[in-house]
Amino acid sequence: MGSVVLVTFAGRQQRMEILTSYVRKALERGLIDEWHIWDFTRAPEDHDWVSNEFGPVRYMHADVPYMPKGSLSKSSSFRMRASIGSDLHLALLNPAxxxxxxxxxxxxxxxxxxGxxxxxxxxxxxxxxEFEPYWIRPTPGVLSNGSANDILLQLDPSGVPSLFVNGVFIGSWPEITIAEEASVMVRGGFGADLEILDVTDSVRRYIGQPQEKAPYYRSYDYYAKHQAEYAETVFLKCDDDIVYMDLDKLNAFIDFRILNPHYLVLSANVVNNVACAYWQQVAGMIPRxxxxxxxxxxYGGSLWQSPEKANALHDFFLSKTIKALPLPKQVIEMSGARVSINFIAWLGKDLKHMSFGRASDERTLTLDLPAFLKRPVGIFSDFTVSHLSFxxxxxxxxxxxxxxxxxxxxRQTLGLKEPERVADLPHLAVA
Structure with a gap:
């Protein structure tokens, strides 16, 4: 089996900061290999936080404006490998x-x-x-739609830039001179999504169409199109408001997922999840x-719509010495019933079934696809996470x-220090 990739649809900073600590510790321990953060933010401040917190951009929808990519100087050329068939744009920002x-x-x-x-x-x-480029050159077929495009932007000793695409000289512009290091930003556009292939960081961002109402299908579509690359991958997907994760049991969850391929989807045992809460109470773990x-x-149910029940359930879980709510057996098999997908796992080989367009991912993955393929959904008792809210x-x-x-x-679970208050810092203490 190949790598383990965690996918998270981001995000709300206030909800996601706790999850971030757990995931970075999981990366440190080698429990997961990559964290793909899909930026589906709506508030500008959340987008800025995600952009600053989570590493470079790997994929950008055609409607995403410029994002930083690198720099250019006389001693360091700008290089990029990109998957895009037309309309690649580079922005060169001269500090002068x-x-x-x-x-x-x-x-x-x-x-x-x-141009x-x-x-x-x-x-x-x-x-x-508002106006046409001041320099245009015919370059038919300059970008390849079927292979990586190699982009090279370099400066000569006098600071004049030259551009090469797939080894072909495009142009040089003596009217531009760059004396200091300049920033380079990139985007696609006009219907052309951009994938930056040289971004291979363990934590990286994928940006969907800005302000799209129901954007989550785009991530499944992306992975389905890349199924050959991810055929041996184990995928985990979690909500951005997962606020507890039993990292000591995560490896057991992943191993069970690999060894039991007949499940289409495997869910963690989730606090504040309608299906899990039902079975937790059947097992006597949630008092009447x-x-x-x-x-x-x-769909729905009283827990899904009740803040009072959610508050009580979270308080009960937080008060427990042992942070677990075991189910009646190791795995509960679900057929013909919808399950909230707050933390789930699937196998890369099943990406061939995940080109389901704009349909609800939750309904499709836990109800419609299992019925069509005659494969159950499982809830794994021994790996506990907590989901803040519906x-x-x-x-x-x-x-x-x-x-x-x-x-x-x-902080207790991960052995982290409590954040220091201003009053506790001598040099910042208020008189």
Whole structure:
């Protein structure tokens, strides 16, 4: 079996910071190999946090504006390997001209030409272009749609840039001189998504279409298109508001997933998950005083919509000495019933079944596909995670108090120090 890849749909900073500590520790221990953060953020401040926290961009939807990629100087050329069939754009930011940038268009006009513009830096945030490039050259078929494209931008000793694409000289511009190190940003555009193949960091970002209402299908579509690459991979997918993870049992969860390929999807034993709560109560792990945790086979249920039940369940779990709510047996098999996919695992070989378009990923993965393929969904008892909230629970959930409790638990579990308060720091103490 190949690598273990964790996929997370990001994200809300307030909810995701605790998860980040657990995942970075899992990477450190070698429990997982890669963390793919799909940026489906809506608030600008969350997008900025994700951009600053989680490493370089591997994939960008065509509608994503410029993102940083590297730098260019007389002593260091800019190189990139890219998968894109047209409309690759490079932005060259000269520190001597803080108000403007140069835009290199590679494979524009349906992959028929290359061009160069000089634009205000406001143009980094938008696709609007009011005038034609001041330099254009016919370059039919300059970008390959079936193999990696090698991009080279270099400076001669006098600071003049030259551009090469797949070993072919595109142009040189004596009117541009770069004396100091310049930044380079990249994007696709006009229907062309960009994948930056030389980004192989263990933690990396994938950016979907900005502000798309239901964007999650894009990640499954991406992996389905790359199924040959990921055929031997074990995939984990978790929500951005997983606030507890029993890392000591994660390896057992992964091993069970590998050794039991008949399950289409395997779920962790999740705190605040309708199906899991039902079986946790059947096993006598959730007392009746907390309420009845029924299990509707299709969707919803009282836990899903009740902040009071969610608060009580989280408080009960946080109060337990042993952070586990064992099920009646090691694995509960589910057929014909929907399961919330707060933390699940699937095998790369099953990506051939995951080109399901814009359909609900949860319903498709736990109800429709299992019925079609006649393969069950499993809930694995011995690996426990805690999921903060469903949307309907938000109205009355004690978010700040619960996050404080889970952060304390995380620090105890991972052996991290408590954050120092300003008053505790002598040189910052308030008089």
């Amino acid at each position: 001209d803080p108000d403007n940038f140069f835009e290199f268009i590679i494979g524009g006009w349906d992959n028929q030409g290359c 160069l513009r000089k634009l205000s830096r406001e143009g980094l945030k938008t696709f609007d272009r 005083e907390l309420g009845q945790f029924e299990y509707p086979p299709e 949307g309907p629970q938000e109205l009355g959930l004690h978010v700040e108090r619960l996050l404080a409790g889970y952060e304390k638990l995380m």
